[in-house]
Amino acid sequence: MPGCKLNLSTIFFLVILQGAAVVLFCGWYAQLNLSSFVRSDNKVHVLLLSSWRSGSSFLGQVFSQHPSVFYLMEPAWHVWTKLQKTGAPAHRMAVSDLLQSVFQCDFSVMEAYLPEKHSVSSLFMWSQSRALCSPPACPLTPRNEFSNQTQCLKACKGTSLKGVEEACGTYSHVVLKEVRFFELESLYPLLQDQNLDLRIIHLVRDPRAVLRSREESAKAFRIDNAVVLDQRNVPAGEVQYQVLQEICRSHMRINERAILKPPPFLKGRYKMVRYEDMAHDPLGEIFSMYEFVGLEMTRQMEDWIYNKTHGKGKGSKKEAFKITSRNAVEVSQAWRTMLPYSKVKRIQEVCKEAMSLLGYKMVNSEKEQKRLDIDLLVPQEPYQFTPIQEDRISSV
Numbered sequence: 001m002p003g004c005k006l007n008l009s010t011i012f013f014l015v016i017l018q019g020a021a022v023v024l025f026c027g028w029y030a031q032l033n034l035s036s037f038v039r040s041d042n043k044v045h046v047l048l049l050s051s052w053r054s055g056s057s058f059l060g061q062v063f064s065q066h067p068s069v070f071y072l073m074e075p076a077w078h079v080w081t082k083l084q085k086t087g088a089p090a091h092r093m094a095v096s097d098l099l100q101s102v103f104q105c106d107f108s109v110m111e112a113y114l115p116e117k118h119s120v121s122s123l124f125m126w127s128q129s130r131a132l133c134s135p136p137a138c139p140l141t142p143r144n145e146f147s148n149q150t151q152c153l154k155a156c157k158g159t160s161l162k163g164v165e166e167a168c169g170t171y172s173h174v175v176l177k178e179v180r181f182f183e184l185e186s187l188y189p190l191l192q193d194q195n196l197d198l199r200i201i202h203l204v205r206d207p208r209a210v211l212r213s214r215e216e217s218a219k220a221f222r223i224d225n226a227v228v229l230d231q232r233n234v235p236a237g238e239v240q241y242q243v244l245q246e247i248c249r250s251h252m253r254i255n256e257r258a259i260l261k262p263p264p265f266l267k268g269r270y271k272m273v274r275y276e277d278m279a280h281d282p283l284g285e286i287f288s289m290y291e292f293v294g295l296e297m298t299r300q301m302e303d304w305i306y307n308k309t310h311g312k313g314k315g316s317k318k319e320a321f322k323i324t325s326r327n328a329v330e331v332s333q334a335w336r337t338m339l340p341y342s343k344v345k346r347i348q349e350v351c352k353e354a355m356s357l358l359g360y361k362m363v364n365s366e367k368e369q370k371r372l373d374i375d376l377l378v379p380q381e382p383y384q385f386t387p388i389q390e391d392r393i394s395s396v
């Protein structure tokens, strides 16, 4: 039968073809295998670390209002309120697990902390997130416009958690803010997670200004004080100093870990920002933060930042928790005229090392304190990354 006759060149061709198929298949298989180790999207995950009264509401909004950002304020608040009685290590595990999931737009882990019937409005401070007031979460605010919290609270409270997840998936940046972080180590699993591209922005503020600001809204801090002091009994007059001491210590722990002894996987992932530098040059500092996380500065954001930092002065008591248009520089110096020197001296004692590490100069007299022409900021050195040896990581 002539149809079955194969000549030599046809056989040769078939062998080559088969070889090529094997090579292609192997290549495809290798790629398939590899791709499970390569991140499936290009999202950037940003953690804003701060403490109370450190200008973190403003910084949160600087990210939240950006059109490329899905922002959530303190998702770990739910862990803190649910697990008040368990110890700090259990907290840290639960918090880092929660952040790891939420960064990947997986809110199922949240359900453990929410009431059975839940919606977006069960999430702490959800309306601070512009993304939750915009499509696809809610039709209210076009994605390139600024959101209005009052309107959002009314119009967008019905979104389901599935809707929140879906919205989260449509942004290039997921930004979470946390104010109750006392160390960096519990973030190591996130920093080493191949599915995350984590950047940490650590916001610090002069502890003397923090004290003055906290005194304005003292009542609101009672529960948080107990958390910071790990439920220790402390004489009433001492509470504020001991809380501040803990805050100073935790800033120092975080900064020392990142600057003096960083593990290699922290390279390019940590940035410390001082509130005061942001007050002096908001656009410059925010531009460099955006650059650090790969966000573009838009003309609209530039105008918004300018408006928010050049406003009406120190802000009234009622406004202490709101972000209002104030004169940022004036706010950052208010403690110098309003705190008695005796208190300033006490804070400087409990926060001495942290102040020296973060670049805040002491004042040695009431006169020095009140002379606003004396600059108390030590200029920040450019950040040099010098990692510790791999084999030492486990022991530090």
Ligand SMILES: *[C@@H]1O[C@H](CO)[C@@H](O)[C@H](O)[C@H]1NC(C)=O
Binding pocket: 148, 149, 150, 151
């Ligand atoms: C937000 O909306 C409320 C209610 O519509 C309005 O009274 C308020 O002025 C708005 N705020 C801003 C900052 O636009």
Ligand SMILES: *[C@@H]1O[C@H](CO)[C@@H](O)[C@H](O)[C@H]1NC(C)=O
Binding pocket: 300, 303, 304, 307
């Ligand atoms: C900034 O303030 C000016 C003057 O009040 C106002 O016209 C403008 O719309 C504001 N821009 C933003 C982005 O808030």
